[in-house]
Amino acid sequence: MKTKTEEEEHKECAKMILPIRDALEILNGRWKLPIIMSLTFGNKRFKQISKEVQGITDRMLSKELKDLEINKLITRTVFDSFPPTVEYAITPHGKSLNKLLGELRDWGTMHRKKIIENY
Secondary structure, X not given: OOOOXXXXXXXXXXXXXHHHHHHHHHHOOOOHHHHHHHHOOOXXXXXXXXXXXXXXXXXXXXXXXXXXXXXXXXXXXXXXXXXXXXXXXXXXXXXXXXXXXXXXXXXXXXXXXXXXXXX
């Protein structure tokens, strides 16, 4: 049986880390995942998202929405009305995060219980 050399293991590890770094670069920060989670419950206007994602400032929400739109995780639709109405929606690419969001929610719930039981 052939064992892996240290260099082969290093290359394999680097290959596994790269997509994780890519994902973390897109989803970094405190607000992007909660915004995406909010939009999984349906299309929303800016103020609706702001109310659901408690603690986020309007300036930060605006920045995060732009980043998510650039990365094709959400869409921004401007309706021809007076005053203009803007609605945000999750894209199919954004919906591909549903399994990850569920796993993070489950892990966060388990972690919270574990930490609380130690106090």
